[in-house]
Amino acid sequence: xxxxxxxxxxxxxxxxxxxxxxxxxxxxxxxxxxxxxxxxxxxxxxxxxxxxxxxxxxxxxxxxxxxxxxxxxxxxxxxxxxxxxxxxxxxxxxxxxxxxxxxxxxxxxxxxxxxxxxxxxxxxxxxxxxxxxxxxxxxxxxxxxxxxxxxxxxxxxxxxxxxxxxxxxxxxxxxxxxxxxxxxxxxxxxxxxxxxxxxxxxxxxxxxxxxxxxxxxxxxxxxxxxxxxxxxxxxxxxxxxxxxxxxxxxxxxxxxxxxxxxxxxxxxxxxxxxxxxxxxxxxxxxxxxxxxxxxxx
Numbered sequence: 001x002x003x004x005x006x007x008x009x010x011x012x013x014x015x016x017x018x019x020x021x022x023x024x025x026x027x028x029x030x031x032x033x034x035x036x037x038x039x040x041x042x043x044x045x046x047x048x049x050x051x052x053x054x055x056x057x058x059x060x061x062x063x064x065x066x067x068x069x070x071x072x073x074x075x076x077x078x079x080x081x082x083x084x085x086x087x088x089x090x091x092x093x094x095x096x097x098x099x100x101x102x103x104x105x106x107x108x109x110x111x112x113x114x115x116x117x118x119x120x121x122x123x124x125x126x127x128x129x130x131x132x133x134x135x136x137x138x139x140x141x142x143x144x145x146x147x148x149x150x151x152x153x154x155x156x157x158x159x160x161x162x163x164x165x166x167x168x169x170x171x172x173x174x175x176x177x178x179x180x181x182x183x184x185x186x187x188x189x190x191x192x193x194x195x196x197x198x199x200x201x202x203x204x205x206x207x208x209x210x211x212x213x214x215x216x217x218x219x220x221x222x223x224x225x226x227x228x229x230x231x232x233x234x235x236x237x238x239x240x241x242x243x244x245x246x247x248x249x250x251x252x253x254x255x256x257x258x259x260x261x262x263x264x265x266x267x268x269x270x271x272x273x274x275x276x277x278x279x280x281x282x283x284x285x286x287x288x289x290x291x292x293x294x295x296x297x
Contacts, residue, residue, distance in 0.1 A: 003156040006149065006211055008123070009052040009130040011043060012116035014060035014107040019260065028063050030134045032264075035271050035278070039258055040066065041095065043134040050145035052130060055102045056123050058116045067104060070097040112230025118220040126214045131233070133208025137267050139274070140253025144209050148249050151185055152211050157245025158237055161209035162186070163255060168197055173205035174234035176248045186248040190241055193234040204248055206234065207255055215240065 017029030024032075030040040047055065057066060073092070080089045107119045117131055130145060138144040148159050162176060177190030178201070192201060210233070219236035240246050256270065257263035272282045 003152060004128050005051075006128045006130055006152065007052060008054040008056060008127055009047045009132055009145075010056045010058060010117055010120045010124070011040070011132055011134060012058045012107075012113055013040065013063060013066060013134060014058050014110070014116055016060075016062075016110075020264075028066055029259075031065050031069060034137060034258065034264070034267055035275065038069065039134045039137065040069070042137050043132045044070075044097075045094075046138070046143040046145050047130065047132055049143040050130070050149050052145075053101065054123075055097065056120045057102065057104045058107050058119050059104050060107055060110075070095060070102055072096050112232060114220050114223065114231035114233040114236055117233055118217060118231070121217045121220075124214060124217060128211065128213050131208075131210040131212065135257065135259035136208035137256045137258050138209075138251065138253045139256070139267075139270060140251065142252070144251045144253055144255075145211075147251050147253075148209060148211055151247070151249050155185065155245075155247050157243075157247060158213055158216065158240050159211040159247045159249050160206045160237065161251050162204045162206055162248035163250065164203050165205045167200065167203050170200040170203055170205060171195060171197055173207070174232075175200050175202060176204045176206065177201035178204065178248070184250045184252075186250070187244070188241055188246040188248055191234050191238040191246070193232045204250075206248070209251070210237075212237065213240070213245070 013028065013030045015029065017024035020029050020032065031038045034042065044055065059066060077089060077092060080092065103123055105119050105123065107116050109115070132145065140147070144161055148161060152159055165173060171194050174191055174193045175195055176186065176188045177192065178186045179189035180187040186204065190201060191206070192199070216236050219239040220231065223231055223235050237246060254270070256267035258267050269286070272278050
C-alpha cells in the first residue's frame with residue numbers, strides 16, 4: 001500500500017529559552033551556534049535530507065532573527081564573491097530558503113507543544129506532516145527523519161522517534177506503552193506524558209521527531225490542557241492508538257538534548273571532534289584539560 005508523501009514540516013520555535021539566559025535575552029535559542037551552525041540549521045538540513053519541501057515555523061515575539069537568518073544577504077554575498085571566498089559563499093547559500101518554501105505563524109500564548117503544532121493547522125490542511133524540535137540534535141550517518149520516512153513507507157500512520165532511557169529519567173519524556181515489538185519499529189498501545197517512575201509502561205521515550213497524520217490536528221482541536229497546564233502533543237497522538245496506527249521508531253544515531261546546558265556542551269564536543277578541520281587541535285586540547293584535572297586531584 002502506498003502512503004501519502006510527507007513534504008511539509010513544522011518547527012515549533014516559540015519558546016523563550018529561559019534555561020539559556022542571559023544569552024536568549026537578545027537572540028532566539030534556535031540561533032545559538034553548535035560549532036559554527038545554529039541549532040535550527042541542523043533541523044532544516046535534516047528535514048531537507050528527508051525530502052521536506054515546505055517549512056513551517058511556529059514563532060513568537062522576539063524571533064525576527066530566525067526570519068533574517070534564512071533570508072538572502074546580498075551585501076554579504078557580494079563581499080564574499082569580490083574577495084574570492086567561494087567556499088564561504090557556498091556555505092552561506094546553504095542557509096538560504098527559496099521564496100515560498102518557508103512560512104511563519106505566531107503562537108500568541110505559551111500553551112505547550114501540542115498548541116504550537118495546532119497553530120500550523122491551516123498550512124498543513126489535510127496532508128501528513130513532520131514535526132522537528134530543534135532542541136533535539138541527532139548525529140547520524142543517515143538523517144533521523146530520513147530513517148523514519150523509510151519506515152513510514154511500510155507502516156503509514158503516525159511514527160514517533162524513540163530511544164531507551166534509564167527508568168529514573170522516564171518522567172521527563174512521553175513514554176510508549178508497547179503492544180508489539182518488531183525491532184526498530186514498535187506498535188504502541190498507549191502513550192503516557194511524563195509518567196512517574198513507578199507508572200511508566202516502558203523505558204522507550206519519545207524524542208523530538210514525528211511523522212503525523214492530519215487527524216492529529218483534529219484531535220488537538222478537542223484536547224484540553226494536560227500535564228503542566230499545557231496542551232500535549234502526546235495526548236493527541238495517543239487518540240490515534242485505537243486505530244492501530246501509532247508506531248515508535250528506534251532510530252540509529254546519537255541524540256543530544258540541546259535544550260539543556262549540559263546537553264549543549266556535550267553536543268559541542270561531539271560535533272567538534274567529528275569535524276576533520278577541528279578534530280586534531282580540539283582533541284589535543286581536551287587531552288591537555290583532562291591531564292590538568294587529573295594532576296590537580
